[in-house]
Amino acid sequence: MKKVYVNEQWCLGCHLCEYYCAFANSGQEDMVAALKDQPIFPRIQIEEGDGVNFAVNCRHCDDPLCVKSCITGALQIHDGVITVDPDQCVGCYTCILTCPYGAVMPAADGRVVQKCELCLQNTCGEPACVKGCPNRAIVYEER
Amino acid sequence: MKRKKVTRYVIIGNSAAAVGCVEGIRLADSKGSITLIASEPHHTYSRPLISYLLYGKTDEQRMKYRPDDFYMKNGVTALLGKTAVGIDPKSKKVLLDDGQTVEYDKLLVATGSSPFVPSIEGLDQVEQKTSFMTLDDARWLEHMVDADTRVLILGAGLIGLKCAEGLSATTAQITVVDLADRVLPSILDQAGGAMMKEHLERNQIPCILSDSVVKFEQNRAVLKSGRAIPFDVLVTAVGVRPNIQLVQQAGGEVRRGIVTDRVCRTSLPDVYAAGDCAESLDVTTGQEKVLALLPNAYMQGECAGIHMAGGEKPYDKAIPMNAIGFFGLHLLTAGSYDGDELVEQGEGFYKKLIVKDGMLNGFILIGNVKRAGIYTALIRNRTPLSEVDFALLKDHPQLMAYSKAKRKELLGGVRA
Numbered sequence: 001m002k003k004v005y006v007n008e009q010w011c012l013g014c015h016l017c018e019y020y021c022a023f024a025n026s027g028q029e030d031m032v033a034a035l036k037d038q039p040i041f042p043r044i045q046i047e048e049g050d051g052v053n054f055a056v057n058c059r060h061c062d063d064p065l066c067v068k069s070c071i072t073g074a075l076q077i078h079d080g081v082i083t084v085d086p087d088q089c090v091g092c093y094t095c096i097l098t099c100p101y102g103a104v105m106p107a108a109d110g111r112v113v114q115k116c117e118l119c120l121q122n123t124c125g126e127p128a129c130v131k132g133c134p135n136r137a138i139v140y141e142e143r
Numbered sequence: 144m145k146r147k148k149v150t151r152y153v154i155i156g157n158s159a160a161a162v163g164c165v166e167g168i169r170l171a172d173s174k175g176s177i178t179l180i181a182s183e184p185h186h187t188y189s190r191p192l193i194s195y196l197l198y199g200k201t202d203e204q205r206m207k208y209r210p211d212d213f214y215m216k217n218g219v220t221a222l223l224g225k226t227a228v229g230i231d232p233k234s235k236k237v238l239l240d241d242g243q244t245v246e247y248d249k250l251l252v253a254t255g256s257s258p259f260v261p262s263i264e265g266l267d268q269v270e271q272k273t274s275f276m277t278l279d280d281a282r283w284l285e286h287m288v289d290a291d292t293r294v295l296i297l298g299a300g301l302i303g304l305k306c307a308e309g310l311s312a313t314t315a316q317i318t319v320v321d322l323a324d325r326v327l328p329s330i331l332d333q334a335g336g337a338m339m340k341e342h343l344e345r346n347q348i349p350c351i352l353s354d355s356v357v358k359f360e361q362n363r364a365v366l367k368s369g370r371a372i373p374f375d376v377l378v379t380a381v382g383v384r385p386n387i388q389l390v391q392q393a394g395g396e397v398r399r400g401i402v403t404d405r406v407c408r409t410s411l412p413d414v415y416a417a418g419d420c421a422e423s424l425d426v427t428t429g430q431e432k433v434l435a436l437l438p439n440a441y442m443q444g445e446c447a448g449i450h451m452a453g454g455e456k457p458y459d460k461a462i463p464m465n466a467i468g469f470f471g472l473h474l475l476t477a478g479s480y481d482g483d484e485l486v487e488q489g490e491g492f493y494k495k496l497i498v499k500d501g502m503l504n505g506f507i508l509i510g511n512v513k514r515a516g517i518y519t520a521l522i523r524n525r526t527p528l529s530e531v532d533f534a535l536l537k538d539h540p541q542l543m544a545y546s547k548a549k550r551k552e553l554l555g556g557v558r559a
Binding site for chain 1: 163189191192195200201205206207208209210437438441442445464465466467468471473475477512513514515516517519520535540541542543547550553554555
């Protein structure tokens with residue numbers, strides 16, 4: 001299955017992926033209106049270190065602890081893609097407790113969780129982080 | 144050609160462990176017949192959601208742990224509203240309360256636990272009382288409690304406090320009493336307990352601690368301290384007992400819970416056990432104990448199912464862990480608390496990391512719970528802290544703490 005991968009030697013730590021992600025999942029059509037002077041809630045996050053930067057998002061694990069631990073059944077696997085149904089989620093954060101990558105996070109209002117769904121559910125249709133990465137450090141491919 | 148005999152799987156139970164077992168069996172065997180037996184007449188539902196139901200954050204449809212077509216899609220014959228009353232391991236049969244018997248080739252016992260009702264003078268005279276374990280308990284409370292109802296909850300553990308939060312949407316007259324000196328005593332230390340208690344009390348849930356009810360005078364509870372609390376509805380949430388009777392009576396090995404091995408087998412041939420009725424090995428203490436947590440139940444059930452169907456996937460990384468929140472304040476804990484402590488506390492957050500034998504052994508996080516699973520993974524995987532940059536981790540959970548090679552394995556899709 002195609003997944004999002006980050007080549008950390010190319011990652012500039014520019015955080016553009018976070019903005020593209022937040023915009024793609026904002027449901028809005030205008031990027032400025034969606035992002036300017038707003039706290040953003042991206043599903044991909046940059047880790048910055050001493051000369052090393054990389055982006056982290058959901059690995060869509062084959063044996064996902066988040067799905068198995070989900071107390072409601074909101075986290076599901078569909079054709080290998082792990083999604084969260086915000087209607088069923090009660091925001092207990094068990095998935096935040098169990099995801100070894102720290103790749104599930106509270107959504108904007110904290111009442112439910114969110115995670116990378118590869119932009120398959122939003123209008124972008126393909127991972128926005130990949131499309132927007134200026135250094136092609138983030139790729140969407142089979143490995 | 145002789146047709147291969149179809150395996151008959153039987154599951155007693157209908158919650159997380161049972162569902163995990165169904166999904167585990169179907170990973171390895173699409174043909175075998177699955178019969179599921181449960182006392183409760185309901186479609187599988189998420190038990191922890193009964194407090195969210197009271198709070199109005201979910202409803203009975205969304206509480207369903209799996210979709211309506213779950214049994215059909217997985218070829219499960221669900222005998223709901225029927226109680227298994229005996230197991231005959233010799234003839235490999237389960238006896239039901241209506242006299243019917245169900246034959247099995249492989250059996251999972253996922254009978255959960257039952258509320259422990261304390262023996263307190265006058266308790267039997269209290270008319271309006273319940274425990275808080277089932278959908279029917281929640282429905283009863285929904286029916287009984289209105290804005291004028293005074294509710295007394297015995298027990299400031301996970302169940303009692305979630306019940307209090309749930310009911311707070313309806314009534315402001317709730318009192319919680321616990322013998323322990325802090326709230327959530329099974330998962331919190333003194334400082335964390337004090338923080339949660341303050342938060343609960345700010346949200347109109349007074350908690351009376353280090354005290355207990357010595358007697359009930361109908362609608363009045365008299366405490367050891369001499370204090371008296373009038374109430375209309377009583378909820379008892381002082382603890383649970385694993386339902387081990389079926390396996391015990393059939394001659395299987397039990398302690399507090401049903402004894403199981405690494406693939407969830409009991410000592411009875413072809414009988415497995417999973418969930419709140421069964422013990423598993425807590426890798427943070429090396430002790431066999433009942434880890435009554437939904438994720439544990441699911442994963443034990445799945446492990447049992449896979450093994451029942453002839454597959455192999457041991458469940459050998461069980462740890463205690465809890466995610467719980469009250470009125471927007473989240474609390475995540477994992478592992479056990481024996482070891483050297485690193486504590487950080489500030490406005491609205493509390494963090495304690497416990498290090499033992501060169502490994503992260505446990506943590507308590509209140510308020511700031513971001514990316515906590517990175518800590519949990521270190522505990523589950525028994526990662527030596529010498530292999531990670533612990534100075535970074537102490538600050539906050541991050542994958543930067545792993546070596547470049549390990550990160551490549553974790554993030555790069557490269558298998559080790």
